[in-house]
Amino acid sequence: MRHVVWQATIRAVGQEAEAMRQDNRVILFSDCVPPDLGAYCLLHQDDEWFQPLAVDQQLELDGKNYVITAVGDVANHNLRELGHITLLFDGSATAELPGTVHVKGNIPDKLPGSGNIIISEPC
Numbered sequence: 001m002r003h004v005v006w007q008a009t010i011r012a013v014g015q016e017a018e019a020m021r022q023d024n025r026v027i028l029f030s031d032c033v034p035p036d037l038g039a040y041c042l043l044h045q046d047d048e049w050f051q052p053l054a055v056d057q058q059l060e061l062d063g064k065n066y067v068i069t070a071v072g073d074v075a076n077h078n079l080r081e082l083g084h085i086t087l088l089f090d091g092s093a094t095a096e097l098p099g100t101v102h103v104k105g106n107i108p109d110k111l112p113g114s115g116n117i118i119i120s121e122p123c
Helices: 017-022 075-082
Strands: 004-013 025-030 041-049 058-061 064-071 085-088 100-104 116-120
Touching: 017 025, 025 075, 075 085
Parallel strands: 025 041, 085 100
Antiparallel strands: 004 041, 004 116, 025 085, 058 064, 058 116, 064 100
């Protein structure tokens, strides 16, 4: 059985989130998202944070698995307090920005409007 680090239920895809996806980014934000930012986000609810994110953990999004390669300095704080991080699908070993989590793998062709996001320890 896998050890879940963080999980949430996807609620909606913002109208402008596709523009971010084309830049290999998915912006996650909980229901507390400021209205002007929500359009760019994959919105979620019912998130549960169990422990800090770290390199080599697994991200599951829309049935696909990705390996976390870098975690920005404030990503854990933002995720815990706001349900907010930016996922960057470039496999970088160094965080581009403090709130960014980098993952290895190709970004999904389409952002899911429902389902779960799960981050877990590697098996």
